[in-house]
Amino acid sequence: MAADLKPQILFAGGGHTHLAALGALAQRVRGRARLVLLSESSQLLYSGMMPGWLAGRYALHDCAIDLRELAQRAGVEWVTDTLVDIDFQARQAVGAQGTRYGWDLLSLNVGTAVDPGVIRNAALTVLPVKPFGHFVQRWQEWLARAPLRPRCIVVGGGAAAFEVACALRARCAATGPMQGGSVCVISAAPRLLVDQGRYNGWLAARSLRARGIALQCGWRFVGVQGQEVLCERGTSPGRQATQAFNPDDDGGKSDTQDAGAVSDVEGAAQARWLRLSADLVIVATGAQAPRWLDAAARRDGLSVGPRGGIAVTAGLRAVSTPRVYASGDCADFGHLRVPKSGVHALRQAPALVDALTAGLDALDGIAPPHAGAPYRPQRRALALLDRCDGSAMATWGRLGAAGAGLSHWKTRIDRAFIEAMNGGPPAAR
Ligand SMILES: Cc1cc2nc3c(=O)[nH]c(=O)nc-3n(C[C@H](O)[C@H](O)[C@H](O)COP(=O)(O)OP(=O)(O)OC[C@H]3O[C@@H](n4cnc5c(N)ncnc54)[C@H](O)[C@@H]3O)c2cc1C
Structure with missing residues (x-):
């Protein structure tokens, strides 16, 4: 990091954790760092509504979060690119056309890929x-x-x-x-x-x-x-x-x-x-961590979990490399049991904000850096599963129920989430 330049925090991937963390972090570190959100598309399909879209009930724009706008609202720079590699030693992320993106702190939230067999x-x-x-x-x-x-x-x-x-x-x-x-x-x-x-x-x-x-x-x-x-x-x-x-x-x-x-x-x-x-x-x-990430992490000596996720502490820091953080489905929490779900990814946002603030403090020589509260996964989370016929099934731990009322509830929750992420109801924007 050159002395006259602000440190750069690169948010790689517009995943659920970054959605919820960007605004809060931008407010907290305003003026102290350059924040950049890089993702392969400016739209994130919200998983809670994905089945409704697949069934033909929603149009894509009903369930898409506009990442570019979200970044702009938070005062964060936006870059569209698909990462294909990360050089953890040189602290550079590599885009599809070979563009290199430097970082002082890197936060990974790129989700997963499924093996097609x-x-x-x-x-x-x-x-x-x-x-x-x-x-x-x-x-x-x-x-x-x-x-x-x-x-x-x-x-x-x-x-x-x-x-x-x-x-x-x-x-x-x-x-x-x-x-x-x-x-x-x-x-x-x-x-x-x-x-x-x-x-x-x-x-x-x-x-x-x-x-x-x-x-x-x-x-x-x-x-x-x-x-x-x-x-x-x-x-x-x-x-x-x-x-x-x-x-x-x-x-x-x-x-x-x-x-x-x-x-x-x-x-x-x-x-x-x-x-x-x-x-x-x-x-x-x-789901498994994307292959390119798994390969880059292994090559550069980072610890990875059995499904290729970056091994992190409960404070979302990579266990084997400084300045790298991971959250959501591409993180591996070791003995902490963290289901791969959007709900859990979202709830990691406060811990990520604390962790990146502490990382920035350390770069600025503010000692001792405040480590922040670690992420503690909730033991049970409510899941509302769309049966795509006007009814839904709910699970909470081992308890479960199904019916049409749950579908109305799910629809309200999902629409409210999309509205909030896209800057409020259309009239309020
Ligand atoms: C059919 C289905 C339904 C689901 N329903 C639910 C549900 O109702 N509730 C729930 O909690 N969970 C649900 N899930 C799980 C949920 O989708 C994931 O757990 C959640 O999306 C993980 O969030 P994340 O933040 O880790 O990453 P994601 O939300 O997957 O986001 C990853 C981001 O990184 C970007 N990205 C990926 N690769 C690159 C790259 N190479 N370069 C640049 N950017 C990249 C993507 O474009 C995306 O913006 C569902 C999953 C499926 C498959």
């Missing part, structure tokens, strides 16, 4: 649900040329897969390009929503079946070959199955079905492999 000669469309930016574009392209009565498979057993399946089902039930299509959910876990208790798993499964969505638990998605989706029985980690991707050596113990016709895999009771014909596969399994 092994894809060979795919004659169907495979869409990883994250990152949303890519998903939105590819979904729109697919929808514009969707085949008649498409057979859709959703891979995953968590809240995201549940909501995506309900959204697709709503599309298939309504008039439009997907009318008459079918939806099947495949999960490696023995039941849905495994972290939210048996009752919620049962309620989610019942919700799917009541809407005509087929459900296959205990089948691990391996990948796609031609027009078929390949799954292996059981919940074991996938390396073995990935190596044995072609199940031709299975002694004939595999079963091919049409995803449109699947309601039960009784015929495959003894089979090791399950192959389903499909037109669209949406992969909504456990």
Whole structure:
């Protein structure tokens, strides 16, 4: 940092934590630092409303947060670029065209990506649900040329897969390009929503079946070959199955079905492999840190978690490198159990503001820097899952409920959040 220049704080990624932290930090450190928000798109699709958008209930602008405007309101500089690398030693982030962005403090909030599995000669469309930016574009392209009565498979057993399946089902039930299509959910876990208790798993499964969505638990998605989706029985980690991707050596113990016709895999009771014909596969399994970030962190000797997230303290500082902070889904909190959710990412904002203020104090030689309050994840958080038919399911720890009233409540919360993030109701702007 040159003596006559203000230190630069680079906010990499317009994720949920940065949304909530930018304004507060800008107020706190006004005049002391140059703040820059860099993200690949000026719009962030709000995950709470994403299923409603996928179902066709919301237009994209209803559920998008304008990051550029948000930055402008906070007095923060805005840059549109896609990061492809970070040189932690030289303290530079690298954009898609090779532009280098220097920083004195770096705050990472770039979310996650979903592994689409092994894809060979795919004659169907495979869409990883994250990152949303890519998903939105590819979904729109697919929808514009969707085949008649498409057979859709959703891979995953968590809240995201549940909501995506309900959204697709709503599309298939309504008039439009997907009318008459079918939806099947495949999960490696023995039941849905495994972290939210048996009752919620049962309620989610019942919700799917009541809407005509087929459900296959205990089948691990391996990948796609031609027009078929390949799954292996059981919940074991996938390396073995990935190596044995072609199940031709299975002694004939595999079963091919049409995803449109699947309601039960009784015929495959003894089979090791399950192959389903499909037109669209949406992969909504456990998210991992983006590959470029994982690779850069490992190369430069940063500690990373098992899913590639930057290992951080409860104060959101990278454990192995000074001047680097991470929050939201791209952070790994070690022994602290922090679910990957927008709610938790948002709640990390006060701790991030404290941590960056302390980092700036340290750069300015203000000692001893005030460390700020660490982030303490709440034990339970309310989740409202959109069933995309005018009803929703709520979970709070192991408790759960479903009904139309919850959907009205969810809609009010979601719309209020979008309004607040976009600067208040239109009249107030
Ligand atoms: C279908 C679905 C529904 C969900 N519903 C909910 C819900 O109702 N409630 C809830 O709490 N959670 C929900 N989640 C989870 C939620 O989406 C994530 O946990 C949350 O978005 C994580 O926030 P984040 O701040 O870590 O990053 P994100 O919100 O993912 O933001 C990452 C930001 O970084 C930017 N970015 C990414 N890569 C780059 C790059 N290379 N260069 C520059 N910028 C980049 C992105 O454009 C984006 O602005 C849902 C997830 C899915 C898949």
